[in-house]
Amino acid sequence: VKIAVFGVGLIGGSIGLAARRLTDVKVVGYDPDAGALSRAVELGAVDEPAFEIVRAVSNADVVFVATPVGVLADAARRVLAAAPAQCVVSDVGSTKRQIMQTVTDPRFVGGHPLAGAETAGVENAREDLFDGATWYLTPSLDTPSAAVECLRELIVCFGARPVAIEPDAHDRLMANVSHLPHVLANVLVARALQAVESENMTGENGALGAGPSFRDAIRVAGANTAIWTDIYMSNYDLLADALDESIEELCAVRDALSARNAEAIAAWNDRVLGERKQLQRVGLAPDS
Amino acid sequence: VKIAVFGVGLIGGSIGLAARRLTDVKVVGYDPDAGALSRAVELGAVDEPAFEIVRAVSNADVVFVATPVGVLADAARRVLAAAPAQCVVSDVGSTKRQIMQTVTDPRFVGGHPLAGAETAGVENAREDLFDGATWYLTPSLDTPSAAVECLRELIVCFGARPVAIEPDAHDRLMANVSHLPHVLANVLVARALQAVESENMTGENGALGAGPSFRDAIRVAGANTAIWTDIYMSNYDLLADALDESIEELCAVRDALSARNAEAIAAWNDRVLGERKQLQRVGLAPDS
Secondary structure (H helix, E strand, O other): OEEEEEOOOHHHHHHHHHHHHOOOOEEEEEOOOHHHHHHHHHOOOOOEEOOOHHHHHOOOOEEEEOOOHHHHHHHHHHHHHHOOOOOEEEEOOOOOHHHHHHOOOOOEEEEEEOOOOOOOOHHHOOOOOOOOOEEEEEOOOOOOHHHHHHHHHHHHHOOOEEEEOOHHHHHHHHHHHHHHHHHHHHHHHHHHHHHHHHOOOOOHHHOOOOOHHHHHHOOOOOOOHHHHHHHHHHOHHHHHHHHHHHHHHHHHHHHHHHOOOHHHHHHHHHHHHHHHHHHHHHOOOOOO | OEEEEEOOOHHHHHHHHHHHHOOOOEEEEEOOOHHHHHHHHHOOOOOEEOOOHHHHHOOOOEEEEOOOHHHHHHHHHHHHHHOOOOOEEEEOOOOOHHHHHHOOOOOEEEEEEOOOOOOOOHHHOOOOOOOOOEEEEEOOOOOOHHHHHHHHHHHHHOOOEEEEOOHHHHHHHHHHHHHHHHHHHHHHHHHHHHHHHHOOOOOHHHOOOOOHHHHHHOOOOOOOHHHHHHHHHHOHHHHHHHHHHHHHHHHHHHHHHHOOOHHHHHHHHHHHHHHHHHHHHHOOOOOO
16 A cells, blocks of 8 residues: 655654554655655654655555645645546545535545644654544545545554544534634633732742643643644634634523522533533543 | 541542541541441541531541531531630632631631542542642631641641632632633533534434543533532632633634634734743643
8 A cells, every 4th residue: 555645744644653554555755844754754654755746646545635724725636636546635634614615526535533732743743643533534425435445444544433424514513622622721721820910829939739620621722823723714614603602601601600590500510411421422522 | 646527528538548648647537428427437538437526526636627618617617616726627618718708716727629520429539639739728817827837737748739828819710720611611511512413413322523622621511510509609709700701702712713813813822822831830730
């Protein structure tokens, strides 16, 4: 199998490493950043560096486009123009409507592995990054089923779980379970700092402390600005909807608190506990 | 040392277990729930059960009141009425203004260990629950320094880090770094479920998936309703303030998204990254 990876950062590099699990595989890498490409070769994520897209994808069975979301469509188009007729081309972008509307070639199957880290770059690539992760796929109606099957098999080899989904459903889901949590983590950081400053707490030598719920809640705060601005903007409408709905619920909670309505607060928390159990049933929350 | 614990749940039980690290210690437990008390004895969290408060606290050097927040002031008053003159009485409540205003006895030193779990009850008590945790103390001006020192030493033995703080500052900080994260976790669960339902995703057999940021963000969602309603209501005003400020920031982010203002989103994320570094300096965020 010849796999080509366009963009050897955290995700592209991890695909190259995970591909070692296949027998008889060759990974060709391409990256406009020559330094990243040579580090990918050093780290064993790429067998063979290619300095032109045409070279990278010639004779490739599968190409993964793993660039930032903002340049994804352009990169995918360039790959498709150079790739063989029977090649399967996929991407790893965090949103799927935009790319699926722009790239209509039947060889293209949108993809999104739910893996990542606070740390970007091929230096942080890991062979096991996708173990146990959900990997969403958005095949179009024109995609040959053999192409989808080929991609599914690869993804299973990488340790992930392929799940087909509509682009609209994918982006609405991600707006709420990925982009919104990142926004809320950012808000929490801002709130905490303002609390410290408004009470003139000095916190010298790290004197203050917070519990594990805060540490978990802000883990992704201030994530890579370039990557995340791209992601937010590529899903701006559905994320704005998610924010509107969140604001509405926060206003209701605030009103119940201000009215000292303990019964409303208790009922709200009980409702959420029931909703959490429903999320467990569809796979969105871990079993408790 | 004789330590009395009023309320042998997760926190009270863990205090009893952590006290085993002291040499020559006796832990007397009291709980209106006789079943919880006998389980605490079985689990080794309590050496001696007491069936009356007067018995529990007679000759005690230190008493920890570890009841739910809603009945804390009453429990503390009953303990102080029965406790010896030189006894130190503390609590473990999640908010500190209310109790410090109600209980003015100089033997009382407010306390709040930042430890907990999604699982309540003495069955989940752990000897190491406080290891590495911050344990806030709110001594009043009338508290003898020897009493505070005695409490600090015990807390260090339990594995925690005692930190003195004003009740107002404590409650504003907790509104933002504990109570607000719990509210936002609840909102995220509701949002995710609505996304699933609005797109008619069936998620049969747990087919859907979310990334680690969502799992972390909802870990505390739908926490014990009785305990958390008490906590929210005991800090309703400062939590409402934190919600108002959060809503304001979310509206600004929503507006920037709707205006497709990528520069504003990037600037906001960069600002948060700087704020996160400031939180690290005061001890509220882990070093990255």
